[in-house]
Amino acid sequence: ARKLYLAFNEVYRTGKATKVFDWEIIRKDGTKRFVGASVSLMRDAAGQPAGFRGILRDVTEGMRMQREIEERQEYLASVLRHVPDAIVTLDTANRILEWNPGAVRLYGYTYDEAQGKDIDDLITHPDVEEQARFFTKQAMAGEGIPPTEVVRYRKDGTPVSVILATSPIMIEDELQGAVAVYTDITERKRAEEALQQAHDTLEMRVQERTADLARTNEALQAEITERIRMQGQIEEQREYLASVLRHAPDAIISVDTSNRIVGWNPGAERLLGYSRHEALGKNLDGLVGRPDVEEQLRFFTAEVLSGKGIPPTEVVRYRKNGEPVNVIVSISPIMICGRAEGFVAIYTDITERKRTQEELRAKEMQLIHAGRLSSLGEMATGVAHEINQPLAIISMAAEGRLRDIQSGRFDVSILPQELEDILKNVRRIDRIITHMRAFARTADEWELVNPEEVLDNVFILLEEQFRIHQISVSHEIKEGLPGIKVDANQLEQVFVNILTNARQVLDEKAEEAARCGKAFEKRLVCSISRESQEGHEYVVFEFADNAFGVPDELKMRVFDPFFTTKEAGEGTGLGLSIAYSIVTRALGGKIWVEDNEMGGASFKVTLPVGGEGGDNP
Structure with missing residues (x-):
């Protein structure tokens, strides 16, 4: 009433027509409507104020729109x-x-x-x-x-x-x-x-335009025109924003506070298989979940409805046909006027990426096996010599007894001892061949093993090779070492690659010393110890040589694929790379290189006691 009084008083005082304001009225039938009113002054023949003329316009539909x-x-x-x-x-x-x-x-x-x-x-x-x-x-x-x-x-x-x-x-x-x-x-x-x-x-522009158009009755048409123009802009913007959601490649799903789906873009249709009509109004957790992920879904929903977001997390959700799909999900609450009105979830399909990772893993395992066979080839000369020694003993014993029989001087009393020597050397050959066959196979067999036994098995293959190259090898093994759960073949391949690299650099150091007329004793110390780190127990293998050492700038690069300091044709650069991959990814351990007191390099491998970690079970 106060506003109405002031409006009429202003018209009477100035003589100018004005728009009063929009107000709500109740019609005779009880329905409510919004009207806009304008007031002008009526004058008599003498030009004196004689009354007021008012015009009411129904603006209900415009305000609702x-x-x-x-x-x-x-x-x-x-x-x-x-x-x-x-x-x-x-x-x-x-x-x-x-x-x-x-x-x-x-x-x-x-x-x-x-x-x-x-x-x-x-x-x-x-x-x-x-x-x-x-x-x-x-x-x-x-x-x-x-x-x-x-x-x-x-x-x-x-x-x-x-x-x-x-x-x-x-x-x-x-x-x-x-x-x-x-x-x-x-x-x-x-x-x-x-x-x-x-x-x-x-x-702000809407408010300014509305204020400008509130003064006169003539400006009413301009206001209507402006609203139509604004409506077109808003529709364009709405279409623009809707187009962004339609063309987004990810599944973008909006949900109300009751966890019912209110937005389901085409990306969600493609990823999850439900049409928009099928999804709207459904409970999101019930639609894309199954019993194996039900607890996780409930936790995510509770977190986001409490105002917290879910950072990008790799999860499994289910399509309409029941097929599981690997996705990265991120969820944020939708806040309007400081109040949570639901949340928006984005699902990024990573199926193809997972498939690629699996293919790379398979190729990596093929490369590791190829490296194992390559190592066997490099060890062939030493192993052949290792087998030739017992074969020579067996051959000499057999030829000697054959000559005795042919000459009639056969002494039966020495036969048991010679047969025992023959069997001993047959067992030695069998041990070497059996371990070579085990080293070459690709079976993924995890078991609890004695750390010292793994190292001993490696030297079954390499001991003769180090003897031929005149390398002094010593072992420093701590007592009471715990078992480690590993694939023994893979760990042996790590040690073979490290030891082969050590043999090569020791040979290079000896050749360099010989060119300078200096004496050089090639030494290698293999040690196994136990240590604790951050409450966890580890077994530590160390292989220390007295060759050149590794410059600081190369200490990480030596584990890169195809990195080698050798001349072209003298190395593939894969040995230490394969060792790094096996230790860090397959066995869940660590491998690095550091300088030692002998002036050479020490390669260290740590593995958790009991074999916790890694990609394998």
Whole structure:
């Protein structure tokens, strides 16, 4: 009433017509409507105020439409604000249009720094520029890039590993640009609000325009026109945001506070097999889970509904046909006006990546086995000599007794001793051959073994080789060593590779000393001990030589595939690389090299007591 009084008083005082305000009325039938009123002054023939003329207009439908548009806009903007990944939209010239908070966190550039820049100039370095521009060209040709692991660069120049997926943005069959999603696979962060600045600007413009159009009755038509224009912009923005969600390669699912699905993009349809119609309104945990992941699903849901996010986590979910699928899931709550209204979950399909990893693992095992056979070839001369010795003893005994029989001087009393010697040497040959066959096989057999026994088995194959090369080998074994659970064949291959490398460098050192006219005694010390680290028990193997040692800058490179300090044709550079792979990945241990008191190198291998760790059971 106060506002109405003031409005009429202003019209009477100034004589100018004015729009009063929009208010809610109750009609005769009890329904509520919103009306806009304008008031003008009526004058008599003498020009004196004679009364007021009022015009009421029903604006209920316009206000309802405006509220629906604002609510939908707020919802879609909130979804993009809270997406944890970096989402970047580009125009057809590869310039950045949108740069969400996830991109700011991931790359370090602010929106103002990134907006309008060429994406490939901003986040690439020369080593990845060619690949990046190829991907951009493909996206601008209307083709999407499936999830691909790449390296991009932050503002401070540090590289970051991400999964990149891009799709073209098509509106009414016309290419508008592209959307790129970068998933940080080093440490996924929760997404913050996206497009907030644009939204705030739009809201301010709405308020300013509404205030300007509230003065006169003539401005009412301009207000209606402006609202229609604004509605078109909002619809375009809604379509734009919806297009981003439609073309995102990942499954993006939004859920209300009751864990019912309210958003299900085409990426979710492709990944999980349910259509949008089938998924909407369903309980998310019940739809994509099975009993084996039920507890994990409940935990994730409870965490996110309490306002916490779930960082990128590798999990298993289930498709409509019951088939399990490996995904990386990240979840963030959707906050509107400081209140959790649900959450958004992003599922990235890593099935292809898992398959590739398994193939690489199989190839690695083939390489390890090939290295084992190669080691056997290198040991062949020494092993042959080791077998020839007992064969010579057996041959001499047999020939001697044959001559005695032929000459009639056969003494039966010495036969038991000679037969015992023959059997002893037969067993020696059998031991060598049996261990060579065991060393060559590929069976993955884990068992609890005595550390000293593994080392002894290696010297069954290498002892003669070290003797031929005149290398003095000593053993320092601590008493009471615990057992280690390993694949003995794999561990023996590690030791063979290390010892073969030691023999080669000792030979090189001896040759160098001989060229200088100096004497050099080749020495190798093999020791086994036990130590505790951070509450865990380990068995430590050390192989120390008195050759050259390893420069600090090469101490890690010596384990790189194909790295060798030998001349071309004298080494493959795979021996220590295979040893590193077996120890760190298969056996769950550590391997490194350091200098020793003899002036040479010490290769050390630590393995957990009982064999806890590694890729194998």
